[in-house]
């Protein structure tokens with residue numbers, strides 16, 4: 075049977091992949107507050123506004139594509155995490171999700187700490203005035219130069235990821251006359267992703283030192299002997315985009331088990347545990363993330379209970395949300411360039427960006443939603459796929475979505491929940507210029523990361 079012989083409709087079930095692409099939403103103009111930043115709504119003309127500014131004006135002033143970041147929402151989420159965890163815990167924002175100097179200042183003002191995992195992130199954090207003692211330095215292969223800079227700056231902790239790094243950091247600290255606070259990152263055999271977790275996962279990954287076979291205990295033994303290190307705790311990070319707390323429960327049980335063994339062997343109660351990040355957000359209306367206060371309550375109950383049964387003092391907890399803070403606060407604003415209906419399949423909508431500003435769909439098969447934002451429309455829903463302008467058929471931004479059938483070149487569409495891992499993973503593929511990040515707040519918009527120019531590209535190409 076040829077596809078073109080069949081009218082649009084019944085045939086779709088055969089050719090479309092499984093997914094949330096089943097029924098069109100009741101109202102295509104509705105902007106689900108679950109996936110859009112806090113101050114987003116539609117004005118009387120049907121135009122999306124954020125921070126009181128219409129998307130059409132943002133496009134005119136800053137061009138497209140652009141990441142539009144709702145500062146009010148960012149601060150509110152950062153504050154909600156801070157408040158939920160209270161004075162007995164620390165919230166480290168994971169800078170890799172998205173880092174800029176403006177973001178560092180907001181975090182500093184809202185009382186959060188910051189995770190960095192490269193010299194570049196460290197430089198950004200320090201240049202925006204984040205106090206070094208509020209910075210944690212991560213990574214599985216920090217260079218000697220990076221470690222030296224971190225120790226000299228006085229970072230609050232370095233998270234040690236291998237036996238070699240334990241010795242390396244200790245030697246560098248000692249040669250600088252310092253005693254560096256450190257945690258050891260372990261893998262507890264728990265792997266969590268979205269709605270599932272595996273409690274007996276293989277520790278077959280590059281991060282951390284396996285608890286299995288006594289390797290983590292051996293790492294602790296060595297770290298405790300080195301004068302250049304002050305071992306303050308154990309670190310565990312189990313995955314990403316997690317909704318179910320049971321993976322954290324198993325992880326906390328195993329981390330506390332190690333703390334108990336350390337006490338029994340060395341007579342030392344380590345004062346801190348870090349349970350990492352990975353808390354999920356809503357990319358589509360199907361996702362139901364938990365609120366920070368629920369997460370805080372669940373985690374502190376789990377740790378308290380485990381410590382009571384191990385007869386340990388409850389350690390200070392830290393967490394490292396990245397996506398859960400910045401993800402929902404931004405959307406990507408695109409202009410539609412072409413609309414190409416493929417009969418019996420779907421309509422391909424090409425935008426002026428693509429995999430260079432959002433690699434997550436191609437890389438992780440991520441789900442996103444999309445809305446027409448420069449106007450409202452009463453047209454019928456149309457099965458659509460939003461694609462970019464790159465020379466690559468996998469250049470997909472939104473796999474499956476419904477957009478109004480009257481969509482036309484020149485319309486603005488926006489993809490919500492692109493605050494995390496989009497700008498930070500952006501590339502120059504096809505020498506496409508990376509979009510700016512525009513922060514909006516209370517009727518004002520300002521560029522916090524400017525758009526790349528061809529001069530920027532050519533400056534690096536020294537011929």
Ligand SMILES: *Cc1c(COP(=O)(O)O)cnc(C)c1O
Nearest residue numbers: 168311314351352394395396397
């Ligand atoms: C990536 C990462 C995080 C943040 O993950 P999110 O999914 O953005 O919350 C936190 N801690 C560590 C060690 C990480 O590698």
